[in-house]
Amino acid sequence: MVETKSVLGGAIRRREDPALIAGQGLYTDDVAPTGTLHVAFVRSPFAKAKILSIDTAEAAGMAGVKAIYTADDVRHLGLLPTQVAVRARPLLADGQVAHSGEAVAMVVATDRYLAQDAAEAVFVDYEAQEPVIDLKAAAAGDIKAHDDMDSNVIIAWTAGPFGDEDGIAKTRETIQAAKDRDDTVTVSIEMVNQRLVPTAMEPRSVVADYSPGYNRFHVHSTTQIPHALAGAIAKTFDLDNSQVNVTALEVGGGFGAKLNVYPDEILVAFASKALGKPVKFTESRREAAVNTIHGRGWVATATMTGTRDGQILGYELDGLADMGAYTQNFTAAIPFLGLFVGSGQYTMPTYFNVACVLTNTVVTDAYRGAGRPEAEYYLERIVDAFSREIGVDPAEVRKKNYFDKFEDAVSPIGFAMDTGDYGANLDALLEFVDYEGMKARRDAARAEGRLVGLGLSSYVEVCGFGPSGLSDLGFNWGAYNVDSAFNGSGLVRVGGDGKATVHIGTGPSGQGHQTTWAQIVSAETGIPVDNIRVISGETDDTPVGIGSFGSRSAAVDGAAAHEAAGRVKAKAAKIAAHLLEAAEEDIRFEDGVAHVAGSPDQSVTWAEIAKTAYHPHLLPEGMEGGLEAHAVFSPGNATWPFGSHICMVEVDPDTGNVDVLEYLTMDDCGNVINPMIADGQLHGGIVQGAGQALFEDAIYDEQGTLLTTSFMDYLIPTATSMPSFQMERTTTPTHVNPLGVKGIGEAGTIGSAQTVVNAVVDALADLGVKHVDMPVRPRRVWEAIQAAKEA
Amino acid sequence: MEITLTVNGEKVTADVEPRTLLVHFIRDELRLTGTHVGCETSYCGACTIHLNGEAIKSCTTLAVQADGAEITTIEGLADGETLHPVQEGFWERHGLQCGFCTPGMIMQAAKIIEENPDPSEDEIRHGIDGNLCRCTGYHNIVKAIEYAAAKARGEEPEPAEWETV
Ligand code: FES
Ligand code: FES
Numbered sequence: 033m034v035e036t037k038s039v040l041g042g043a044i045r046r047r048e049d050p051a052l053i054a055g056q057g058l059y060t061d062d063v064a065p066t067g068t069l070h071v072a073f074v075r076s077p078f079a080k081a082k083i084l085s086i087d088t089a090e091a092a093g094m095a096g097v098k099a100i101y102t103a104d105d106v107r108h109l110g111l112l113p114t115q116v117a118v119r120a121r122p123l124l125a126d127g128q129v130a131h132s133g134e135a136v137a138m139v140v141a142t143d144r145y146l147a148q149d150a151a152e153a154v155f156v157d158y159e160a161q162e163p164v165i166d167l168k169a170a171a172a173g174d175i176k177a178h179d180d181m182d183s184n185v186i187i188a189w190t191a192g193p194f195g196d197e198d199g200i201a202k203t204r205e206t207i208q209a210a211k212d213r214d215d216t217v218t219v220s221i222e223m224v225n226q227r228l229v230p231t232a233m234e235p236r237s238v239v240a241d242y243s244p245g246y247n248r249f250h251v252h253s254t255t256q257i258p259h260a261l262a263g264a265i266a267k268t269f270d271l272d273n274s275q276v277n278v279t280a281l282e283v284g285g286g287f288g289a290k291l292n293v294y295p296d297e298i299l300v301a302f303a304s305k306a307l308g309k310p311v312k313f314t315e316s317r318r319e320a321a322v323n324t325i326h327g328r329g330w331v332a333t334a335t336m337t338g339t340r341d342g343q344i345l346g347y348e349l350d351g352l353a354d355m356g357a358y359t360q361n362f363t364a365a366i367p368f369l370g371l372f373v374g375s376g377q378y379t380m381p382t383y384f385n386v387a388c389v390l391t392n393t394v395v396t397d398a399y400r401g402a403g404r405p406e407a408e409y410y411l412e413r414i415v416d417a418f419s420r421e422i423g424v425d426p427a428e429v430r431k432k433n434y435f436d437k438f439e440d441a442v443s444p445i446g447f448a449m450d451t452g453d454y455g456a457n458l459d460a461l462l463e464f465v466d467y468e469g470m471k472a473r474r475d476a477a478r479a480e481g482r483l484v485g486l487g488l489s490s491y492v493e494v495c496g497f498g499p500s501g502l503s504d505l506g507f508n509w510g511a512y513n514v515d516s517a518f519n520g521s522g523l524v525r526v527g528g529d530g531k532a533t534v535h536i537g538t539g540p541s542g543q544g545h546q547t548t549w550a551q552i553v554s555a556e557t558g559i560p561v562d563n564i565r566v567i568s569g570e571t572d573d574t575p576v577g578i579g580s581f582g583s584r585s586a587a588v589d590g591a592a593a594h595e596a597a598g599r600v601k602a603k604a605a606k607i608a609a610h611l612l613e614a615a616e617e618d619i620r621f622e623d624g625v626a627h628v629a630g631s632p633d634q635s636v637t638w639a640e641i642a643k644t645a646y647h648p649h650l651l652p653e654g655m656e657g658g659l660e661a662h663a664v665f666s667p668g669n670a671t672w673p674f675g676s677h678i679c680m681v682e683v684d685p686d687t688g689n690v691d692v693l694e695y696l697t698m699d700d701c702g703n704v705i706n707p708m709i710a711d712g713q714l715h716g717g718i719v720q721g722a723g724q725a726l727f728e729d730a731i732y733d734e735q736g737t738l739l740t741t742s743f744m745d746y747l748i749p750t751a752t753s754m755p756s757f758q759m760e761r762t763t764t765p766t767h768v769n770p771l772g773v774k775g776i777g778e779a780g781t782i783g784s785a786q787t788v789v790n791a792v793v794d795a796l797a798d799l800g801v802k803h804v805d806m807p808v809r810p811r812r813v814w815e816a817i818q819a820a821k822e823a
Numbered sequence: 824m825e826i827t828l829t830v831n832g833e834k835v836t837a838d839v840e841p842r843t844l845l846v847h848f849i850r851d852e853l854r855l856t857g858t859h860v861g862c863e864t865s866y867c868g869a870c871t872i873h874l875n876g877e878a879i880k881s882c883t884t885l886a887v888q889a890d891g892a893e894i895t896t897i898e899g900l901a902d903g904e905t906l907h908p909v910q911e912g913f914w915e916r917h918g919l920q921c922g923f924c925t926p927g928m929i930m931q932a933a934k935i936i937e938e939n940p941d942p943s944e945d946e947i948r949h950g951i952d953g954n955l956c957r958c959t960g961y962h963n964i965v966k967a968i969e970y971a972a973a974k975a976r977g978e979e980p981e982p983a984e985w986e987t988v
Contacts, residue, residue, distance in 0.1 A: 043985040052922030055857015055897030062856035284923030317862040542921030719960030743866035751948040
């Protein structure tokens with residue numbers, strides 16, 4: 033790949049890695065304080081049932097059992113704190129079960145095997161009720177997910193432009209008028225964006241240790257949001273946040289699944305306090321499938337109208353999103369994130385309407401991309417279908433309808449976007465991949481009778497939340513007792529040895545923050561990267577921060593670290609000027625020293641500056657001692673990364689198997705801090721999106737039992753699922769943060785599923801196939817081929 | 824039941840319950856926590872170790888089955904301070920992100936290049952097909968193993984896809 037120059041120093045090896053490759057990285061389940069007790073949950077086999085009685089007598093007498101808790105024991109702690117508490121959940125099912133796998137009782141024993149033995153001996157008498165599982169049936173509303181609700185539909189996100197009823201009506205009229213014209217073409221497809229299990233390789237784990245003498249909790253948890261967890265526990269037990277220290281050690285993947293405070297995290301804290309012992313709970317893989325959130329789960333109809341030469345005149349998306357049985361952290365807000373990018377990179381009038389529906393299934397919430405992959409999937413699939421219908425190259429149709437290169441534009445739905453140059457990005461991809469050559473290769477393969485297809489798509493996403501002003505609209509973390517909006521926060525401290533520590537409230541799960549934040553601070557101060565240590569995932573030792581999710585850490589908290597570093601440098605410059613008897617403006621920082629511009633010999637090291645800072649009598653008159661700064665950073669806007677992907681697939685006509693032959697990308701995430709890490713984020717993101725397109729599917733039976741709880745039934749991509757990538761990037765910096773970075777954690781996932789499906793449909797188009805729902809597993813593809821042949 | 828085995832070159836004798844899984848014995852009793860549990864059903868490979876010279880999944884092996892065996896875990900793979908070529912490859916080629924799959928992936932990869940010193944991309948991909956990674960998309964894992972194989976052959980690995988500084 034061609035080198036992209038980073039403003040911040042480029043690819044350096046990760047400092048996280050030496051421990052991890054030696055098996056010495058510490059994850060939550062590796063924590064085992066002496067005397068730790070272990071938890072096993074009793075879970076409901078029914079999706080909807082009344083709990084008539086719970087008999088714990090036999091289990092309570094079994095070897096090693098210390099306690100068994102039910103809703104009666106924890107009701108006083110209240111419901112699980114959540115941000116959008118439309119239907120908050122109890123910590124343990126309280127008289128009523130609303131999804132299969134819901135925890136009904138909690139067993140605490142001296143070891144994990146004994147806890148499980150006892151959990152199996154707890155007898156629960158259920159009265160099963162008919163659940164509502166199917167999304168459309170739930171929206172129609174005969175059966176309610178909860179008997180006390182009037183409707184399963186809890187909110188609808190409607191836009192066009194956002195929030196303005198008159199605007200929405202006018203947009204719909206405009207679109208209708210376009211449809212009514214004789215010279216327009218309208219295509220409409222109902223598509224499923226199926227339910228997924230996020231599946232971080234590390235199952236969730238939490239260890240709570242309560243110290244009665246200090247009335248403090250120390251909780252280890254594998255979480256993306258340590259400060260929210262600390263706040264939630266403090267709130268539950270009526271403590272100050274400073275009485276709870278949450279440590280997130282290495283987090284073995286998150287993808288949104290660890291962007292929640294879970295009942296089990298509160299419950300182990302409760303048990304530790306009650307029993308005076310450390311208490312641990314670690315999910316099994318099977319359990320994770322019903323205990324940790326799911327993602328996606330939409331059914332929607334996309335409709336596009338335009339002229340025969342490819343001018344799009346209107347786009348409508350109308351559908352339903354499955355919330356599962358309760359609302360947890362962001363549950364009902366996920367489709368809202370889709371609405372943000374509902375009109376994508378295009379200028380056409382757009383109507384977006386997605387209703388949030390409760391069902392008796394596992395709760396859905398943010399899964400990598402969270403709303404944006406759904407929105408882009410529908411949009412890019414229908415652009416593809418529209419292009420095919422009018423017989424114009426999909427690249428041409430896209431370019432014709434893109435926003436021109438811009439700084440600060442407003443999307444048709446009404447959102448302010450930072451920067452974009454979509455046409456140049458797509459052109460760069462087409463040149464990079466030799467688009468005409470790819471088409472020729474596809475056509476040559478087809479001429480041999482092979483089912484080969486080419487899939488193109490582009491995306492814009494929105495991330496890097498964000499501006500603290502959103503707090504007034506309810507976007508803050510008050511529900512978890514965290515006194516913060518979505519802004520960032522970072523503290524940089526230079527110790528007396530001239531080495532720096534960065535204290536930051538992020539919650540990484542493999543993104544290489546230790547390396548990246550060190551690069552940011554090094555670039556600003558000239559302190560060598562190896563002399564900068566990053567401290568995160570420890571609430572006692574970091575300023576309040578809201579964690580890592582939504583591709584926000586670099587653009588928001590990284591920018592805060594940069595600001596803090598700048599302030600430290602400004603003070604250091606004053607001290608250096610004092611020591612060198614030079615003017616402050618003439619001080620330059622390079623390679624770990626401050627020198628006078630033009631005379632490199634006149635210099636002091638960071639260690640000498642720092643030593644002075646901690647001996648105030650050596651400082652200039654009136655200057656305070658110490659060398660640190662804390663910056664709270666609120667960006668001017670969220671960031672809007674974009675890109676274009678293309679892939680080639682081959683379908684086996686006899687089996688329906690889809691083979692992805694090539695996958696090439698041109699992404700634009702603004703400035704890049706470490707290209708090695710940014711590319712790695714794309715690789716993983718693309719494969720997760722392709723995993724949705726090709727394999728992954730959380731399947732319920734009619735009774736509401738999840739059938740896909742192991743890796744045998746829930747297929748995630750393996751090493752043979754996808755080819756190696758060919759990647760390039762364009763660079764369109766943002767102006768909403770001082771680093772010019774946008775975010776890269778989710779872009780790959782947001783751009784990839786539709787790329788694969790577009791290619792599969794292209795491969796089958798000559799047979800008359802117009803759409804195949806995800807996952808495009810062999811049987812479904814084979815059936816689509818057969819149906820097309822019969823038609 | 825009493826079992827005696829050699830773990831990373833040291834003799835270990837312990838009394839275990841017959842139902843104890845080998846992975847739990849390694850993690851909980853020996854406190855070698857580099858070996859991970861990702862599924863307990865022999866699909867994900869996070870628990871891969873070497874037992875009598877074979878790469879095996881320790882979550883579906885009982886501790887008692889390892890009586891008399893020689894075991895190497897990720898903690899015992901490096902030669903003192905010198906990293907195993909596969910470990911080096913993973914670091915040099917960004918073959919890991921969260922690192923959870925990494926110990927199992929490295930143990931598997933070490934066997935692949937031991938048995939086939941010059942594997943093709945396809946052979947590498949098939950060789951790690953039983954080890955799941957949710958972070959990397961496998962792209963850089965393949966590069967890391969190619970790097971390691973070249974190193975183990977005494978050759979210069981292909982340059983990285985990015986410019987290193
Ligand atoms: S834990 Fe052994 S294969 Fe997954
Ligand atoms: S690096 Fe996270 S699962 Fe492989």
